Amino acid sequence: LRSRLAMPSRLLQILVFISGMSVMAAEMTGLRLLAPFFGTSLVVTTVLIGSMMTFLALGYWLGGRWSDRKPEFRTLSRVTAGASVLILLIPVLGQPVLRTSAAAIRPLLQGEEVSEPTVAVAMLIGGFLATLGLFALPVVLMGTVSPWAIRLAVTDVQTAGKVSGRLYALSTLGSIIGSFLPALLLIPLLGVRNTFFAIGTVLMAASAPGLLRGARAALPPAGMAALMLLPPGTVRPMDGLIWEGESLYHFIQVVEQPLNDCPNARYLYLNEGVGVHSIKCPDPDPDREARGYWSYMAAVPYYFEEPEDFDRALIIGLAGGTIGRKLLANFPDIEIDGVELDGTVVKVGETWFDNADPRIHPIVMDGRTFLQVSDQQYDLVLVDAYRQPYIPFHLTTHEFFELIANHLTEDGLVAVNVATLYGETQDLEAMIYRTMAETFPTVLRIDASASNDILVGARKPKDIELYAAQIQTLPNARLSRIRDGIQDKVHAEVEGWETARLLTDDR
Numbered sequence: 001l002r003s004r005l006a007m008p009s010r011l012l013q014i015l016v017f018i019s020g021m022s023v024m025a026a027e028m029t030g031l032r033l034l035a036p037f038f039g040t041s042l043v044v045t046t047v048l049i050g051s052m053m054t055f056l057a058l059g060y061w062l063g064g065r066w067s068d069r070k071p072e073f074r075t076l077s078r079v080t081a082g083a084s085v086l087i088l089l090i091p092v093l094g095q096p097v098l099r100t101s102a103a104a105i106r107p108l109l110q111g112e113e114v115s116e117p118t119v120a121v122a123m124l125i126g127g128f129l130a131t132l133g134l135f136a137l138p139v140v141l142m143g144t145v146s147p148w149a150i151r152l153a154v155t156d157v158q159t160a161g162k163v164s165g166r167l168y169a170l171s172t173l174g175s176i177i178g179s180f181l182p183a184l185l186l187i188p189l190l191g192v193r194n195t196f197f198a199i200g201t202v203l204m205a206a207s208a209p210g211l212l213r214g215a216r217a218a219l220p221p222a223g224m225a226a227l228m229l230l231p232p233g234t235v236r237p238m239d240g241l242i243w244e245g246e247s248l249y250h251f252i253q254v255v256e257q258p259l260n261d262c263p264n265a266r267y268l269y270l271n272e273g274v275g276v277h278s279i280k281c282p283d284p285d286p287d288r289e290a291r292g293y294w295s296y297m298a299a300v301p302y303y304f305e306e307p308e309d310f311d312r313a314l315i316i317g318l319a320g321g322t323i324g325r326k327l328l329a330n331f332p333d334i335e336i337d338g339v340e341l342d343g344t345v346v347k348v349g350e351t352w353f354d355n356a357d358p359r360i361h362p363i364v365m366d367g368r369t370f371l372q373v374s375d376q377q378y379d380l381v382l383v384d385a386y387r388q389p390y391i392p393f394h395l396t397t398h399e400f401f402e403l404i405a406n407h408l409t410e411d412g413l414v415a416v417n418v419a420t421l422y423g424e425t426q427d428l429e430a431m432i433y434r435t436m437a438e439t440f441p442t443v444l445r446i447d448a449s450a451s452n453d454i455l456v457g458a459r460k461p462k463d464i465e466l467y468a469a470q471i472q473t474l475p476n477a478r479l480s481r482i483r484d485g486i487q488d489k490v491h492a493e494v495e496g497w498e499t500a501r502l503l504t505d506d507r
Helices: 002-038 042-068 073-109 118-143 145-153 156-208 215-229 293-298 322-330 345-350 369-373 400-407 426-435 464-474 477-483
Strands: 241-246 251-259 263-271 276-278 312-316 335-340 360-364 378-383 408-419 444-448 452-458
Touching: 002 042, 002 073, 002 118, 002 145, 002 156, 042 073, 042 145, 042 276, 073 145, 073 156, 073 215, 073 444, 118 145, 145 156, 145 241, 156 215, 156 241, 156 452, 241 345, 241 408, 251 293, 251 345, 263 345, 276 322, 276 345, 293 408, 293 444, 293 477, 322 335, 335 345, 335 464, 345 378, 369 400, 400 408, 400 426, 400 452, 426 452, 452 477
Parallel strands: 312 335, 312 378, 335 360, 378 408
Antiparallel strands: 241 251, 251 263, 263 276, 408 452, 444 452
């Protein structure tokens, strides 16, 4: 009798641990499922986590009621087995829904005409809610495990606290492991789809012994594991797709599309693919796509009194190295340190874009962290790390720009690409201008494109007309596309900056 009771007790503890792990693993992997279509902004993360907590709360409530009606390990195992099957369906059913909603909304986000914008927005919201619905059932079912397990394990009120504490500790330990496994191991090795399959398989392996005896208990998880052998296909199909993959931070795509008179330009897209993070025309002339904001950033050294005298530049937000390439095209003898948070993006840049240039030195690190640990002085710092809705606040504050100033030479310059969505106000740009003006005696605005303004700060007072004046006198053909009309693009300030909020680490 003692032997028969011991086995269910161990199985119950395993089920509690695996269920706790599966909840958090599904939640963390869910963020990556949504990323290619909705991005990884704070809003998306908040909605997903808040929804998961809601589903768990409902599961706890139901688990308490169901466990009183059916205080049976076999019934609990049926519930968790059902949750494991539902986890398998999340990527299978979720991706078609997400693709449809993203296809409807993408033109609107890119400033293009949409015949039925209300329908497009409705499809976006509907796709997001439908995907959350895919998580609802399995998470609710897994939420029933803790109260149900306590109901089964407590046989004496004198030890109820000890037993419940042990089970909650096991569940929480599983949740801790489930938080780390997807990001650090499963997604990089297996991808998002197979990570969901792996989570479902492990949960089924913990559930099956409560339903089947002997070797038969291995059959359901083995069948589920076999699904991982199926070819995954493309996450977000696009015309001209060259490569796509996952990293610790992003969903990444390299796509070949026409640009101006370049028929086969390469584009680097991250996450939902609204913003272009790097671009290159591989042939016949790699500078045919020179009209982008990258060219204006690369021309910032012409705000020096002696542009040819600067030696070293830092780019925060290297991506694929487009700004670095254009900077080297104008100033071939300089050295560039390029800081990029995502090491996989750096490797993609080495393969498809410009990071393999020996004059560009990629550094995989957060930009502010690098400034805090480096003693290197720079003549020029270019910040290209802002892109709606991904603007790291710690790279916008007064403390950050003070840190940059400490790394600039006496005549040093800092330029910040402030990218916005089409049709947005200048509120964000005014705040960043105000914040930069606290540190730099001269700040000017360059109207680079419809969705990109560049703010340039100088360590010492300068004539704002110098930038345009020096570009207009250049014989360099590489800047011919931005030379015309450059004077009209340079402004002394951003409207409303005097009353804008000063951004600090605290606020």
